[in-house]
Amino acid sequence: MAKIKCALIGSGNIGTDLIYKIKRSPVLEPVWMVGIDPESEGLKRAAAMGLKTTHLGVDGLLPHVLADEIQIAFDATSAYVHAENSRKLNELGVLMIDLTPAAIGPLCVPPVNLKEHAERAEKNVNMISCAGQATIPIVNAVSQIQTVEYAEIIASLSSKSVGPGTRANLDEFTYTTSNAIEKVGGAKKGKALCIINPAEPPMIMRNTIYCLTADKPDEEAITRSVLKMIKEVQKYVPGYRLVNGPVFDEVPQGHRVAVFMEVAGLGDYLPTYAGNLDIMTAAGTRTAEMFAEKMLAGEYNLKAQEA
Amino acid sequence: MAKRLKGRNITLHDMCLRDGMHAKREQISVAEMVRIAKGLDDAGIPYLQCTHGAGLGGNSLQHGFALASNEEYISAVASAVKNAKVSVLLLPGLGTMRELKSAYKEGARSVHVATHCTEADTSPQHIACARELGMDTTGFLMMAHLNDAKGLVKQAKLMESYGAQTVYVTDSAGFMLPEDVTERIEALRDALDPKTEIGFHGHHNMGMGIANSIAAVEAGASRIDASVAGMGAGAGNTPLEVFVAVVERMGANTGTDLFKLMDLAEDVIVPVMEKPVRIDRDSLTLGYAGVYSTFLLHAKRAAERFGVPARDVLVELGRKKMIGGQEDMIIDTAMTMAKERGLLKEKTLEEL
Numbered sequence: 245m246a247k248i249k250c251a252l253i254g255s256g257n258i259g260t261d262l263i264y265k266i267k268r269s270p271v272l273e274p275v276w277m278v279g280i281d282p283e284s285e286g287l288k289r290a291a292a293m294g295l296k297t298t299h300l301g302v303d304g305l306l307p308h309v310l311a312d313e314i315q316i317a318f319d320a321t322s323a324y325v326h327a328e329n330s331r332k333l334n335e336l337g338v339l340m341i342d343l344t345p346a347a348i349g350p351l352c353v354p355p356v357n358l359k360e361h362a363e364r365a366e367k368n369v370n371m372i373s374c375a376g377q378a379t380i381p382i383v384n385a386v387s388q389i390q391t392v393e394y395a396e397i398i399a400s401l402s403s404k405s406v407g408p409g410t411r412a413n414l415d416e417f418t419y420t421t422s423n424a425i426e427k428v429g430g431a432k433k434g435k436a437l438c439i440i441n442p443a444e445p446p447m448i449m450r451n452t453i454y455c456l457t458a459d460k461p462d463e464e465a466i467t468r469s470v471l472k473m474i475k476e477v478q479k480y481v482p483g484y485r486l487v488n489g490p491v492f493d494e495v496p497q498g499h500r501v502a503v504f505m506e507v508a509g510l511g512d513y514l515p516t517y518a519g520n521l522d523i524m525t526a527a528g529t530r531t532a533e534m535f536a537e538k539m540l541a542g543e544y545n546l547k548a549q550e551a
Numbered sequence: 552m553a554k555r556l557k558g559r560n561i562t563l564h565d566m567c568l569r570d571g572m573h574a575k576r577e578q579i580s581v582a583e584m585v586r587i588a589k590g591l592d593d594a595g596i597p598y599l600q601c602t603h604g605a606g607l608g609g610n611s612l613q614h615g616f617a618l619a620s621n622e623e624y625i626s627a628v629a630s631a632v633k634n635a636k637v638s639v640l641l642l643p644g645l646g647t648m649r650e651l652k653s654a655y656k657e658g659a660r661s662v663h664v665a666t667h668c669t670e671a672d673t674s675p676q677h678i679a680c681a682r683e684l685g686m687d688t689t690g691f692l693m694m695a696h697l698n699d700a701k702g703l704v705k706q707a708k709l710m711e712s713y714g715a716q717t718v719y720v721t722d723s724a725g726f727m728l729p730e731d732v733t734e735r736i737e738a739l740r741d742a743l744d745p746k747t748e749i750g751f752h753g754h755h756n757m758g759m760g761i762a763n764s765i766a767a768v769e770a771g772a773s774r775i776d777a778s779v780a781g782m783g784a785g786a787g788n789t790p791l792e793v794f795v796a797v798v799e800r801m802g803a804n805t806g807t808d809l810f811k812l813m814d815l816a817e818d819v820i821v822p823v824m825e826k827p828v829r830i831d832r833d834s835l836t837l838g839y840a841g842v843y844s845t846f847l848l849h850a851k852r853a854a855e856r857f858g859v860p861a862r863d864v865l866v867e868l869g870r871k872k873m874i875g876g877q878e879d880m881i882i883d884t885a886m887t888m889a890k891e892r893g894l895l896k897e898k899t900l901e902e903l
Contacts, residue, residue, distance in 0.1 A: 396612045398879045403670060411672045415647045437613055438644040442669040442697075443872035452879035454612040464903060471900040488886040488897070493856070497616060504883040 247273040248536040249313050251305055251338070252295075253329060254320035255279035255286025257407045257514060258343055261521050262318055263293055264512035265529040271536040272529065275312055278305050302329045309336045315539055316532050319344055322409050323416050330368050337546045339535055340368040341528050345413070345420035347372070353380045353428050354530045355476035362534045365544050369531060372424040373417050374520035375399035375436060375451065377527045378484070382453040382503050383429030385473035386490075389465045391458040393498065395431035397421070398454075400439045402446035405518035414438060431455065449507040449519035450487075456498045463492050470503060480530040481523050483508030483516065555769050557802035562774045564598040564750070565591050565791060567820060568628070569640055570776075570783035572604035573845050574828050577617040583823055584624055585631045590819055591779065592632040594811035596791075598661055598687075599635050600776075601628045604784065604845065605876075606640030606665070607650040613878050614645075621650070622657045629658025636660045636687065643673045645876065648680045661687035663719065664710075667874050668698040671706040678713040689750065689774075690715035693875055696726040696841055700738035707739050717748040717774055722763060723845075723875055725756030725785055725838040729766035740771030750774035753789040755781055756838025758830060760789030761797055768803065780816035782824060785844030786834035792816050836862050840869035849878050853885035858894045 250272050252259045259277065266274040277290030282299040291297045296312070298304030308314070317333050318341045319326050326346035333340055342349060349368030352361055353376065361369050371377065379397035386392055410417060418436050425434025441447050457466075467490050477484045488504040507519025514521050538544035568584050579587075584601060591599050601624050603609030603617045610616045617624070621639070629637045638661035639654045640646075651662065664677045674690060681688040690710025695703060707718040720735050732751060739749050751767030753760040753776070764775050777794050781787030792812040795805050821827075830838075833851065837844055842865050850868070854861035864885050873880050889895035 394612075398613055398877075400877055400880070408672070411670075412675055414643045414673050415649075415676060418644070418647055435611060437611065437876070439874065439876040440644065440667065440670050440673060441872070441874050441877065442667065443874075447871070450880065450883075452613075452883065454879075456612070467898065468900065468903050471903070475900075488883050488890075491882075491886065495612070497612065500612065502879075502882065504879070504886070 245270060246540060247271055248315050248539050249273050249275045250532065251276035251278060251314045251317045252320065253278040253302060253317060255284050255290060256320060256409060257521055258320035258525060259318070260286045260289055261513035261525045262320065262528065263290060263295065265525045269529060269533055271533050271540060272316070275314060276305055276308065278302060302332055306332060306336065309333070309338060314338055316341060316535065318528055318532070323413065334367050334546065339546060341532050342368060342370040343524060343528050345373060345416040346370065347420050351424045351428050352531055353377060353384070354480065354527055355381050355473060356384045356428055358531055358534055362538055365538070367546050371524060371528050371531065373421045374524040375438060376421045376424045377523045378449070378451040378505060378507050379453045380424055380429045381473045381477050382470055382505070383425055383431055383455060385469040386455045386457065386466055386501055387430030389462060389469050392431040392455045393458050394433045394456040395425050395429055396435045396437070396454045397425065398437045398439065398452040399520070400441055400447065400450040401520050402449070402517050403440050403442035404446050405449070405514055405520055406440050446517040448517045451505040451507065453503045453505070455501045457501060459499070461492055461499050461501055466490055466501060480526045481507065483510065483519055483522065556765070556798060559768060559803040560773065561768055561798060561803055561805050562598070563596055563791065563805050563807060564600060564638065564774060564776045565596045566600055566776050566778040566788045567780065567782040569600035569602050569604060569606070570788050571778055572617065573784035573848070574782050574787065575823070575825060576848060577604055577615040579618065579823065581619050581623055581627045585627050587819055588628040588635070589631050590815040592635040594815060595807040596635055597806065598638050600638040600640060600663070601625060602639045605645060606642050607646030607654055609645065622653055625654055625659050626657040638662060640665060641677055642666070642876065643677050648677060651677065651680055652684065655684045655686065659686070661689070663689045663691040664715070665691035665693050665721070668692040668695045668703060668706060671709040674710060675713040678710060678715050682714040688715050689717040689719055691719045691721050691752070693721045693723045694843065695720045695722055695735060696724060696731060700735045703735050704738050704742040707743060711743055711747050715747070717750050718743065719750035719752050720767070721752040722754055723843050724841045725754030725759070725844060726841040727763055728759060729762050732763045732766040733770045736767050736770035736772050748773050750776065752776035754783065754838070754844045755786045755789060756830065756834050756844060761794050764789050764794055765797065768798070779812055780820040781828050782820055783828065785837050785847050786830040787828040833861050833865065836865050840866050842869045843875040845875065846878065846881060849881045853882045857885040857889040859885055859888045859892065863888065
């Protein structure tokens with residue numbers, strides 16, 4: 245079967261893990277890896293895995309886009325350079341899957357709204373953040389049943405799984421995730437907290453989701469909706485697991501629903517504790533696949549759309 | 552020992568309007584804060600910290616909601632004090648630069664930028680932002696007992712390189728003994744720029760708040776966090792007025808008025824407390840097991856809700872190496888323990 249050719253921009257943890265995920269896809273093929281440091285481990289590994297590499301940034305990739313028939317690019321660099329990367333590649337008819345917190349395109353959480361984005365043939369979709377991918381499905385599952393006045397999520401990440409880019413830009417992570425809890429999760433107000441835990445052996449990614457419902461919660465309907473949503477996410481992240489909840493409490497602020505999740509990764513690039521890495525790359529891959537199917541069926545053509 | 556402190560100047564930083572918020576479940580009113588702040592200012596306290604217990608961005612289901620916004624507290628306190636500088640706490644991942652700028656606008660002029668003792672590299676944006684605003688900027692290495700002297704030096708140097716003017720060794724769990732403090736502070740003093748100040752923030756869970764703070768000053772620290780009447784998380788912070796009495800006897804200068812501090816503790820702060828901040832079996836467990844002091848009241852609540860003893864939950868959290876900010880894991884741990892003990896059962900999709 246024909247596959248859609250992909251370029252990966254950013255040779256850090258996310259970019260490297262993506263190689264494994266995309267290689268496994270029936271409709272995607274990783275062809276290029278773009279970095280900025282010729283000595284980086286990510287670029288060397290990509291080359292060893294059979295990808296073409298450049299250390300000249302996106303500009304090193306541009307001359308090859310048409311000849312190598314690149315149709316999808318994944319950007320795992322930083323919010324600061326993403327807009328420019330996206331503009332350059334969109335001009336050449338390449339769909340951009342944004343894994344930075346830049347969020348210039350619509351926010352995508354696959355089980356919630358991927359279908360809509362694919363139908364609208366967007367040219368840039370944003371994957372929010374690992375915490376967003378792990379928690380927004382649950383917020384959405386609750387808000388499908390009842391109005392959520394406020395949702396708050398706490399992501400605990402193992403120190404070893406958080407790269408230098410995320411560390412130096414925690415505020416962007418917070419802003420992007422909080423905004424997406426509202427826009428995609430459906431909460432009237434969202435707040436995101438992030439904790440980096442250095443315990444050894446490293447802890448598996450944990451996520452807690454708190455929702456305050458406007459009215460007294462329908463416990464059975466919410467529990468059913470949450471459990472169904474977890475099954476949807478498990479389709480592309482098998483290690484997405486409910487640990488405790490949904491548990492319902494009356495607190496001074498109102499009716500609180502709490503859900504405690506764990507995300508174990510597939511152990512592709514980083515070990516299984518780094519579920520944060522996996523849920524991001526798996527969601528990105530899932531998103532690309534849905535667009536790729538449309539491309540293969542001739543239902544998505546960015547150049548035609550631009551003209 | 553007394554000789555080594557003779558003539559030393561110690562800059563005190565009061566914590567009862569920030570760490571003390573934890574002890575009051577964040578329920579100190581603006582009027583109470585202003586009254587306490589005026590008393591602290593009048594007694595010559597140079598820095599007083601005033602925010603939600605978890606700092607900027609702290610208002611949350613995770614950490615509780617205070618009676619007023621951080622901006623309201625800061626603005627009221629900053630306009631009430633004459634000489635004291637108002638400071639705030641900021642934990643990257645919880646608080647953001649937007650909130651720091653808004654705190655500055657309301658009158659905050661000093662900040663503790665706090666990270667876990669191994670994660671200093673999550674603070675460069677916030678430290679740089681504080682310096683740009685012209686704030687007195689501290690890098691605050693929490694749960695410092697979980698990193699050795701060499702490791703702490705590395706983290707402290709990172710914070711110094713981002714622009715921190717002071718670096719703190721923070722004994723969040725009240726776990727350290729004086730020899731642990733001495734070793735770490737001496738290592739920092741040797742490694743950091745002589746112009747960079749060093750501070751110590753203690754908790755009294757093992758009764759070592761005063762002894763540890765003295766050890767810190769002896770080893771080269773010049774800033775000490777303490778709390779009048781000890782009002783703070785766990786068994787409280789180093790009790791400030793007691794510390795002042797002790798170091799005055801040792802010949803050090805704090806520039807504060809001991810009798811005014813004693814009166815403030817007795818007449819104003821103790822009556823504000825919901826219950827005495829003291830070393831009970833749970834707060835002693837925090838210190839003994841090395842658990843974040845703020846976990847105490849959360850663990851007591853979760854224990855009651857799910858029928859497992861708070862001490863068991865705290866010990867399990869210590870074993871799982873949970874750190875400050877992971878208060879959600881207290882409920883989660885209590886629920887998991889309740890399931891293991893047959894006290895709780897949850898339905899699967901098929902059973903619904």
